[in-house]
Amino acid sequence: MTVTAKEFQLWRGRVAAQHTVAELCRTVGLKRSTLAQQLVRGRIPLSTVIGVARAYGLNPLASLAEFEGYHDVESGTRPPTDAELVSQVCHVDILRLLVVRSQRLQRVGADLGVNLSPFPHGTSVRSWIEAIDPGDLRQQLSARTGIARQNLSAQLTAGKLAPAILVEAARIADVSLTNGLVVGGYISADEAAWPEDARERALARMSDADLAWLGRDRLDNLGKQIRKSELDERTDKLMWENLG
């Protein structure tokens, strides 16, 4: 979510002591009015903190760890689990892999034969939450962060969760605290120290049955999404055809 303006100012004084606010904004590539507004409101979004850290050559995670609510983020960094890695492969790549495994003489564990598209993708956050869910993640999340369940669902459908909630989800599910920030697009996989080709290796380890079931689940979700967009299109068409 946000950090307090007071904390941000103190931190800024340390990491960019030689720069005025105007110079800082120029270095980061942030509009001065934007930062001024954030300071007046008293809440600085995480993207600003991470932007400043990157611009001044600092490790975004180490910088984040200096703020209230994120102290354990750096120490809580571990390698991602296979389930998390697989959740970051988009459905088209999963289907491609099913085809490749069906057509080629390829043993499980061998080279993938598919170039994965980059991530985070459109359903990254939702897939990640589903992948780490111990069973009652949504209930616990809403109890601990005070966000209503239906708001949480709406944000998940839109693929947008606030950083503090992503970190809290990781805490509840007992996975690396930075992974939520990666799938939310706040920090890069490199910055969270995800191993190179980790997704490819996790996929290669999957058995054929698991892969088939994964494909089924992804298609299931995709079908629901498309059904919804078709319903939306039908209401649009009614408007266009009758009043357009």
Next chain:
Amino acid sequence: MSPWIAQWVALVFCVGGVAVRIRDLRSGRGRTIFVALVLLAAAVALSIPGIYLSVDSLLGGINVAHLVARYFLYVVVFLLGRQMAAAFGSSRAQFLVAGPPGLLVAGLCAATTFSLFAANSMPTSSPGLVAYTDQPLVRTYLQSARLYPMYIAATVVGPAAAACLARGHRTIHRFASGLVAAGMALVVVHGSLRLLGAIEAGPVAAALAFGGISLVVSGITFVWISRSRYESRGRLSALRELFGANRTFQNSRQRQSDTARER
């Protein structure tokens, strides 16, 4: 400022709505709305004294133009009401506008208006029939002419408001539905106040009635804008759009972090 400002504004909206739709006539779409807007523009124009007097003199100078304007308005509200009920997906409103009850109401109103007009003798052209408003029968004729538009507006205002509040709909459609709902509500409010005798013909009444018309016309013009934007963009399969949306998402994120790193 001219006292007929509300009428002129409504006329400009109508003519604008007609103008943007001319191009579509070749492909044959939006014909119903086009006809409705042309008739509405004519009816609004006939409410402006200068235009009324010259048209009425062509029709014999016995205020037939007033009756013609009423009938134009009836056709307009019937067409718009039918299209809107369908656009908002309300089968109840469709039934009430174009089903048996709607046609019955339309027929009764048309017949009543004609007989009341014929029962009156109004030998001199008078815009809005203001010269005759001391005659009870003329007042009844004027009141009765408001019933059908009010009936249709009251039928459509609910579905329009519902479409405005529907969260899943496109923002531009919600905005357009909101304009339509507000316009229809104004038509109902104006008609009721006039029937109750709370307001008389004057700037307030004109602002309500013609403000309502302007809102409705701008609402359907927004639907036209939304449609032409959609058509110029072309259509993709839902699969491609979902996958494409994913790619734009990641690309924009990628670009953000790239530019940040370069700096």
